[in-house]
Amino acid sequence: MGGAGVRLRAVLGVRSAGPRGTWPEREPDADALLRGFRTRFGVPPAGVWHAPGRLAVMGEHTAAGGGAGLYVALPWGVTAAVGPAPDPGVHVAAPGGPLRPRERAARAVARTVAEARRTGVLGADAGVRVVLDADLPEHASLGYTAAVGAAVALALADLGGGPPPEGATADERVCLAARPGCAVRVNLRSMRTTVLPFDLAGEGLRLVVVDTGALPRRDLRVVRAAELERAQQVLGPLRSVQDLPGSLRRLPDPVLRRRVEYAVTEVHRLNAAVGLLRAGRSGETGPILSASHLSLRRFGLPTREAELAVETASRAGARGVRMSGWAGTVLALAAEERVEGIGAALTTEFGAMGWVPPRVRAAVPSAGAHRLR
CATH class of the missing domain: 3.30.70.890 (GHMP kinase, C-terminal domain)
Structure with a gap:
């Protein structure tokens, strides 16, 4: 057109x-999340993890045909304070208060916890507490949900002493595999990832x-x-x-x-x-x-x-x-x-x-x- x-x-x-929602201007503060977790739950979290958003460079629409996608991690993402819960529940909050189970981030955390239980990373009756913040918009095809899932998946793997997670989706795999100055090619059929040089900063590009x-x-x-x-x-x-x-x-x-x-x-x-x-x-x-x-x-x-x-x-x-x-x-x-x-x-x-x-x-x-x- x-x-x-x-x-x-x-x-x-x-x-x-017009733009839906907001693009947060403020970078999440890990120390503030630590304090917020302690205030909300009465105990400190086990740690704080960050996962980036991702940008699809090309190929992302070919998944149904068994194609491949090329992606990069973004400098904006989701930061999560994570700790165990004394009950089997999955408790998710943002700095402004608890998230309803149907909210996008809460659903992403619940899916990640379910996958961790299925694979044995997390005990069947183990509960999780999460307080998260983001400087990534939710509705812009920039991998917000994947960033939530990747941050929590890495946290659960670290806390469980298991190997680094691969990611349940192509987007999560990008969030977990990405490196500075690199792109990630994902086979959208097998989910195999390949990290490739993409040093735009070195070439004066953005x-x-x-x-x-x-x-x-x-x-x-x-x-x-x-x-x-x-x-x-x-x-x-x-x-x-x-x-x-x-x-x-x-x-x-x-x-x-x-x-x-x-x-x-x-x-x-x-x-x-x-x-x-x-x-x-x-x-x-x-x-x-x-x-x-x-x-x-x-x-x-x-x-x-x-x-x-x-x-x-x-x-x-x-x-x-x-x-x-x-x-x-x-x-x-x-x-x-x-x-x-x-x-x-x-x-x-x-x-x-x-x-x-x-x-x-x-x-x-x-x-x-x-x-x-």
């Missing part, structure tokens, strides 16, 4: 949802994270997975497709042809990007990111806000730009000196549409989950 099309929608009265706040009306992950599954019933596993034009001719549904075209070609783009990373040429991945975004249109994903962000960042000097994840977040690869100008251009263009300006942060690939106290 071009800029003119985006503006036409605005004239017709279609408005951006990943510009643009949170447009434009959430889709419904979660498209299940819909796209079902579409790829229907295609695979005809073609077999997409990872085995060799003759793409011939395979597309076997699909009578034009929607399925578009979905398969994206899923198969994205694997090749990701492999090309991995080759550049292995060769120490991270700065040359920009055109691949932009090509990935163009192909994502065949997958029916980018929102109009994401499209405007991509076009604006490209015009402002980014080396490559694409939508990341499923919630309207955009990433741009840019020289450090271009970051401020990209942010200003985004504010101007979104303001011209009458939309809430996106939230813009610059990042470099950061450390994975670790113990702080």
